Amino acid sequence: MDTLVQVRGASASYQARRVLKELDLTIEHGETVGLIGLNGAGKSTLVKVLAGQHPLDGGTMTIAGERYAPASLEEAQACGVGVISQNSEPPLDLTVARALVRNTFRCAEEHDAVREWAADLIAAAGVDLDPDAVVGTLDRARRALVEVVRMMAEEAQLVIIDEVAVTLADYEIAALHHVLRRLATEGRGILYITHRMDEVQSIVDRVVVMDQGTVVVDGSVAGLGSDALEGLLLKDISQLETRRSEGAHDVEHAAIALTGVRLGERLRGVDLAVAPGEVLGITGTFDSGVRELVEVLVGQQLPDDGVVYRNGHPVHLDSPEEAERHGISHLTDAVSTRENDHTLVAGLGGEDLALSDEIVRARRMIELVRELRINTANINDSVGHLSGGDQQKAELIRSIERGGDVLVLAHPTQGVDVAARLSVFSYVHQLAATGAAVIFLSTDMSELLKWSHRIVVLAQGTITLHGETASFNEDQLVTAMLGEQELRASGRRARIG
Structure with missing residues (x-):
């Protein structure tokens, strides 16, 4: 050549x-x-x-x-x-x-x-x-x-x-x-x-x-x-072994649950329950209804029918603010529309804090910057000055530090390197170990299989695959997303010449 x-x-x-x-x-x-x-x-x-x-x-x-x-x-x-x-x-x-x-x-x-x-x-x-x-x-x-x-x-x-x-x-x-x-x-x-x-x-x-x-x-x-x-x-970064969740998946004991949720033609009677301490991975094609499922969970859309439960009680999530009031924090995947002119400390939220609380907040940010390997020498620097991957981690911190014990994360590691991905999911699993319920949306099959306790696949508005992660492989996940006929027509990534 x-x-x-x-x-x-x-x-x-x-x-x-x-x-x-x-x-x-x-x-x-x-x-x-x-x-x-x-x-x-x-x-x-x-x-x-x-x-x-x-x-x-x-x-x-x-x-x-x-x-x-x-x-x-x-x-x-x-x-x-x-x-x-x-x-x-x-x-x-x-x-x-x-x-x-x-x-x-x-x-x-x-x-x-x-x-x-x-x-x-x-x-x-x-x-x-x-x-x-x-x-x-x-x-x-x-x-x-x-x-x-x-x-x-x-x-x-x-x-x-x-x-x-x-x-x-x-x-x-x-x-x-x-x-x-x-x-x-x-x-x-x-x-x-x-x-x-x-x-x-x-x-x-x-x-x-x-x-x-x-x-x-x-x-x-x-x-x-x-x-x-x-x-x-x-290099010297150690790998993390995920612990399997043992929580119950019925509505009464779930941290968050859906029953019979419908939203136009996008969601057609979805039932879902996520236990405290569980990391649930969800996936689907662009038009599968998976985005609408996330939007229902975080209050961005009200379902036409069905019920959302929080700790066994029905809730009316008509806005993201109402979802946060019920302890549901979320990370959007709209990277290009985020405002990144705030500082890392401002990302933790809170107004008019006492000096002692400001010190606690700053120390907490320093710990998170170190834990998530954000490359900055100044926690008061603008998030917009960080690399794309570090901006993503800063947004993750903002979602986590809102204080909810249910986290809904859309593509939490998009644009981050493998070391940062390890740091992010290590931290997510630490949160789950304290009782948080984590739901993350991903289109990376290997990521889903490595970091979730359970996986849910949606296609045409319904759940087509649902179970313990250890039971599945990549081909099964993609087949559940596309169906056998579409899978044969499209081909898997490594098989196309």
């Missing part, structure tokens, strides 16, 4: 803090390079440098042998670099065809011409997209596919995928990987950033590990299992 991208001695800083330190990186034509590292390792800064969004202090970059020093994202795109990040998505009011060509010379052409060209692109990519569909009507997986196919439309030579699959289910990631393989076979280079080691095994040719602003490992992924890959990152 010929060299596409070469970075030599790259250094970059934010104010007085050096983030990249003499970093070297090479990407060949037709190669998919997996970039992994703990939060704060410098991955996001490297992406911004490659995308023209942050300047180098020192070092050089070349693309196809030509000097490369973009001063903006638009200049990087003109040089053949395309970036798809976790929270980026096409304009919701455009059709798929218009979204694909929005940054190309075809953007001003008549609809019929654009549609025909877009249909050819979609067919070449081998994905299921309707060029006439409005982007806003698509689920998150198809929106991600629109952005990946857009790389073909823009003829990007280097495609940077930055945590795009963070909330996608396995079968959705399979479709994403399928298109990326098509791009690689056309000679494009792909830099794939992820915190999921199973993705690294499935899609990349070579893995690059960053630590403290430089590359510490660069080699083939062949022969490396998930445990070996995690070992490159975790």
